[in-house]
Amino acid sequence: QSALTQPPSASGSPGQSVTISCTGTSSDVGGYNYVSWYQQHPGKAPKLMIYEVSKRPSGVPDRFSGSKSGNTASLTVSGLQAEDEADYYCSSYAGSIPVVFGGGTKLTVL
Amino acid sequence: EVQLVESGGGLVQPGGSLRLSCAASGFTFSSYWMSWVRQAPGKGLEWVANIKQDGGEKYYVDSVKGRFTISRDNAKISLYLQMNSLRAEDTAVYYCARDWRVAGFDYWGQGTLVTVSS
Numbered sequence: 001q002s003a004l005t006q007p008p009s010a011s012g013s014p015g016q017s018v019t020i021s022c023t024g025t026s027s028d029v030g031g032y033n034y035v036s037w038y039q040q041h042p043g044k045a046p047k048l049m050i051y052e053v054s055k056r057p058s059g060v061p062d063r064f065s066g067s068k069s070g071n072t073a074s075l076t077v078s079g080l081q082a083e084d085e086a087d088y089y090c091s092s093y094a095g096s097i098p099v100v101f102g103g104g105t106k107l108t109v110l
Numbered sequence: 111e112v113q114l115v116e117s118g119g120g121l122v123q124p125g126g127s128l129r130l131s132c133a134a135s136g137f138t139f140s141s142y143w144m145s146w147v148r149q150a151p152g153k154g155l156e157w158v159a160n161i162k163q164d165g166g167e168k169y170y171v172d173s174v175k176g177r178f179t180i181s182r183d184n185a186k187i188s189l190y191l192q193m194n195s196l197r198a199e200d201t202a203v204y205y206c207a208r209d210w211r212v213a214g215f216d217y218w219g220q221g222t223l224v225t226v227s228s
Contacts, residue, residue: 003154036214038155045218046147046155051211089155093213098169099145099157 004029004090004102011108012080020105022073022090028100030071034093037066037075040104041086049088050075077107085109112136112217114206119222126196126226132189132206132219140164140184143209146191148202149221156202159191160209174200196226 005023012018022029022037029035035053038046048057050066053073063078073092077084090102118130130146145160159170159180168180179192189206203221210216 032212034212034214038215040155045205045220046215047218048210048214048216051214051216057210057216091155091157091213097171098160099213101155101157104154 004092004100006088006090006102006105008103009106009108011110012077013110014080014082016080017076017078018080018107019074019076020088020090020107022075022092022102024071024073024092024094024100026071028092028094028097029068029073031095032093033068035066035068035073036091037064037073038089038091039084039086040089046089080109082109112208114208114217114219116204116206116219116222119204119224121225121227122196123228124197124226127192127194128196128224130191130193130204130206130222130224134187134189134206134208137208137217139182139187144182144189145207145209145215146180146189147205147207147215147218148200148224149205150199150202153202158204161189193224196224198226200224201226 037050040046053068054066094100113135115133146158161180177195181190205221206219207215208217
């Protein structure tokens, strides 16, 4: 049960856009439209930001958007703000394995 | 307001056992799949197990199969994780989470720390 692959870090200046990738296989990301993204601030529980590839839960700013192409999903944060600095994790349905997570990406707002 | 409150974490020796509990409130507990997700210190998230609304289906990550048992009591509005034969690599913060749609988690507890060490 291999984790999905995310870059360990990403960064951008306030107001800029940044995209975080999440690469899996045809058995998880590529095989289903069930990719989620979570934001986690230090010492806090994760927060759902995106589900089913591109849907936003109520209360999540529209600056956060998700997409998928083949075996790679992406989270884009537009108009970066200081409070967006956090760890971001992707997850995907993987058939017989209900959920597999990515290794996480630390987003730094410069 | 949806709330999930975990308890039962602590220090346990390798080979020991621990039972985690998660008290739910603010939603119809019996209508949702529920999961346990863990995070080792300084590491990423790992899904551990989930359970269907009526407890009739349960799934586990390979690394805990045969050692951990997820259960629920809808009358007590609670989720449980019985952990046996604990190993050092089970050391983590354990989160209780409400399943959302497919493979999503929309509400999380604050977590409870399990430390396996001699």
